Amino acid sequence: MNARAVRQEWLLKERLRTKENHASYFRSLIHFNYMYGILSALMMLVFEDWIFIPAPDPQGLGSSLEVRDWDTGKTIGLIFLLISGFMAILSFGSAFYLKTLKNYFFVFLVAITQCFFFPFGLILGVSTINLLLKPEVSSLWGEEL
DSSP: OOHHHHHHHHHHHHHHHHHHHTHHHHHHHHHHHHHHHHHHHHHHHHHHHHHHSOOBOTTSSSBOOSOOOOOHHHHHHHHHHHHHHHHHHHHHHHHHHHHHTOOHHHHHHHHHHHTTSTTHHHHHHHHHHHHHTSHHHHHHHTOOO
16 A cells, blocks of 8 residues: 555544544534524514514504505515525525535635624524634535635
8 A cells, every 4th residue: 555545544534533523513503503594584574574564554543454655664674584584595505514514615604694693693603613613624624724
């Protein structure tokens, strides 16, 4: 056996050992990304109500069933609806790529994006970044830091 084959065999064994050592951490991050995606999707329902539920009648005569004009509340609801949907899709994608150990850069960017959403996104984003920055874990993707 030449030196190159021995080194490749050693690297493969080291990669499997690293994956086994961090398996529970990976599994929990995958589950938390899925849960964060579901939470973001549920938040879409809240913001959807801001857009489509009619406002009370300003004269106090009960609620009007007419379609009201577009106002600031609907604009804010639409913005948050789009952000929640975008974060749900990103979180599901991040969980998938963590599971398959593909697309390191995407997972890293999603972790940074999640840090902007306090408190759950911040905790999830920081713990994902903490895992991804370890040299032995980044080598699982073939990334060199």
